[in-house]
Amino acid sequence: MLVYLNGDWIPGEDACVSVFDRGFVFGDSVYEVIPVYGYRLFREAAHLARLKASMTAVGMDVNALTVTWSAVFARLAETLPSGEGTVYLQVTRGAAPRQHAFPANAPLTVFAYARPRVPETGVGAGYEISAILCDDIRWARCDIKTTSLIANVLLAQEAAARGAEEALLVRNDRVNEGAVSNVFAVRAGRLFTAPRNHLILGGVTRDVVLELAAGLGIPVEDRAPSRAELLEAEEVFITSSGREVAAVTRIDGRPVGDGRLGPVFRRLHAAFQTFKEEVRIGTRT
Ligand SMILES: Cc1ncc(COP(=O)(O)O)c(C=O)c1O
The missing domain is CATH 3.20.10.10 (D-amino Acid Aminotransferase, subunit A, domain 2)
Known part of the structure; x- marks a missing residue:
């Protein structure tokens, strides 16, 4: 599985984040799950608007994100068999020495991957x-x-x-x-x-x-x-x-x-x- 992590495209098994990442230590992070049908994202704009709203609500700087989501999504959708599944994306407040208040200069961690839809049975x-x-x-x-x-x-x-x-x-x-x-x-x-x-x-x-x-x-x-x-x-x-x-x-x-x-x-x-x-x-x- 190919994943996007901080600007790089890498196999999922090789993707690593710091043990000091605030997403790991505090759950200091926001996320989205976007359905993909036929390689196309369902209500992409609404999901991105909610991501921005979540980031703003927790005091993350939306402008610090340099990722071009549409390009990332298109590449992730291509990894899905028949283009059916979901895209998961997560933004954390980055890695920093552990203290609850926000760190001064920690770059945000940005992670995304696509997961095929598992057909329901029963x-x-x-x-x-x-x-x-x-x-x-x-x-x-x-x-x-x-x-x-x-x-x-x-x-x-x-x-x-x-x-x-x-x-x-x-x-x-x-x-x-x-x-x-x-x-x-x-x-x-x-x-x-x-x-x-x-x-x-x-x-x-x-x-x-x-x-x-x-x-x-x-x-x-x-x-x-x-x-x-x-x-x-x-x-x-x-x-x-x-x-x-x-x-x-x-x-x-x-x-x-x-x-x-x-x-x-x-x-x-x-x-x-x-x-x-x-x-x-x-x-x-
Ligand atoms: C608590 C909660 N409410 C509502 C929803 C439904 O949101 P959406 O339709 O955007 O997936 C979710 C989805 O994960 C959820 O976790």
Whole structure:
């Protein structure tokens, strides 16, 4: 696997960063995951805008980045079989003697690689999942896409240990998002999802699904469902770059609605497939 590291192109097994890198020592770093369909990047501009927003939020100098992302992405996409997968990129505050406050002159570490999409197997083939409800134990800046992900790691592990694919996170009785996704509930044909604020990561897939919902005339309310509203919803689904749009048909072992894929999910899932196809042939970004 070819990786990009600080301006160099090297085999993944030869790529090294310092043990004093603040990404390693403090989790002092931000990242992005961008889907690639047919060698083309899905919503590249939105992902780069979010990267800049994350860097700015943690006090990293966006202008210190000299990388030409479009050239890096094009070369990484070429490494993907059939051009299908994701690009991962990470920017850390660089290597410096360990002290919490920012170092004076550490160059940012920039790393990127592409990962092929692994075809899902089994029931629902990745677009039908089960979830658990968990207390949201994360910090209060969930809008920053940082690699300081220990809380998300523990929550995802809790889901896995209980035989589920996602943990839906409850804070002050509101289900804001998942450990690795945004969450939508359908009640009386209306779509509910948490507003874009510091309690959620503003998902790029979420935004696309909201655009598709508007196009299909599905009413949307920018409000996180309460725990009870979620459990009584007709449908629940999640969105993320990795899982795209996936129906949640069981929560804590109990069926959501009638436990089957719902009509709103089906319409949005189909619209998302069309959207992807248009990205593949280059008529949409
Ligand atoms: C906590 C969290 N929320 C939401 C998302 C979805 O964001 P996106 O659709 O941009 O992948 C992710 C994706 O990794 C995530 O980790």
